[in-house]
Amino acid sequence: MIIYLLSFILFCLGIYCILRKRNIIKIIVGIIITEYAVNLFFILSAYRIEGRAPIYSAEAEILNMVDPLPHALVLTSIVIGLATTALLVAIAMRIYEKYGTFDITQIRELKG
Amino acid sequence: MMGLYILLIFMIVGAIIAIEVKDMLSSVIAVGAVGLGLSIVFLILKAPDVAITQLVVEILCLIILIRATLRKDLPFSTTGRWVFNTFIxxxxxxxxxxxxxxxxxxxxxxxxxxxxxARTYIEHGKALTGSTNLVTSVILDFRAYDTLGEATILFTAVIAVLTIVRKIGRKKVDMPDEESDE
Structure with a gap:
């Protein structure tokens, strides 16, 4: 319970950064932190007390494996996170070329 | 189990530093520290495959972000409805x-x-797929469509990045080179 709350605090910090900051790079940083928190929560929910990694071994019988399903999902999610981060950074650099700033309050040409 | 709590608190402190520091490069480096701490947490939680992937992805992500923040002037504006926004x-x-x-x-x-x-996967996974690593058997056999969707998203993102950063078809060509890996 406490450890779920710690991962949730990390999530809240990311959301705060997305909502409150004005620099585009800071917003990307917030998105990355949020993503880490969600991945961490999934892996935490898969853990089992005294568990072992879900890999069979030839010489020893392993009975208490951790849950392999969230591991597979998180593995997918991490790679997708990299792709979306690259896309965000590319868009941010394009905005910097056009407007000369990362501040979202200065980017006004589409406004109104 | 104590190490897990210490690492999580380290990650939270790193995230606060990344959010609040003024310098962009320091912020990106702090995010890197959070990501590497996360990879060690995965290792403690008995997820070695995820830890390795997180390590590689973290390093690539850091390279991309540092490339974006280098040699940029960053005016930090605090005008506007500061109190109202913070309150909301x-x-x-x-x-x-x-x-x-x-x-x-x-x-x-x-x-x-x-x-x-997961009980079904653990009981029958080895017999049905022949893989000793159950995470691999879930990714590549039981949930292969998931991986197909992931590959689709990955290549779509690569095409989008290439479309955004390409120079052909632009009016004024004076931009630095950009990254285009996945």
């Missing part, structure tokens, strides 16, 4: 947090997962 955000976060605390009570206790689906 804080209220939202507090409400969100209270709702989440209520929800976390209904989750299974940490260390005792339900494993209803």
């Amino acid at each position: 955000t804080s209220v939202f976060m507090i409400v969100f947090f209270l709702v989440a605390v209520k929800c976390f009570k209904d989750l299974p206790e940490f260390g005792f997962p339900l494993m209803r689906v």
Whole structure:
């Protein structure tokens, strides 16, 4: 319970950064932190007390494996996170070329 | 188990530094520290495949972000409705947090997962797929469509990045080179 709350605090910090900051790079940083928190929560929910990694071994019988399903999902999610981060950074650099700033309050040409 | 708490608190402190520091490069480096701490946490939680992937992805992500922040001037504006915005955000976060605390009570206790689906994978995974690593058998056999969707998203993102950063078809060509890996 406490450890779920710690991962949730990390999530809240990311959301705060997305909502409150004005620099585009800071917003990307917030998105990355949020993503880490969600991945961490999934892996935490898969853990089992005294568990072992879900890999069979030839010489020893392993009975208490951790849950392999969230591991597979998180593995997918991490790679997708990299792709979306690259896309965000590319868009941010394009905005910097056009407007000369990362501040979202200065980017006004589409406004109104 | 103590190490897990220490690492999580380290990650939270790193995230606060990354959010609040003024210099962009320091912020990106702090995010890198958070990501590497996360990779060690995965290792402690017995997820070696995820830890390796997180390590590689973290390094690539850091390279991309540093490339974006190098040699950029960053005016830091605090004009506008500072008090109002902070107040609204804080209220939202507090409400969100209270709702989440209520929800976390209904989750299974940490260390005792339900494993209803995973029991089938663990019991029959080796016989059905022939893979000793169950994560691989889930990714590439039981949930192969998931991986197909992931590959689709990955290549779509690569095409989008290439479309955004390409120089052909632009009016004024005076941009530095950009990254284009996945």
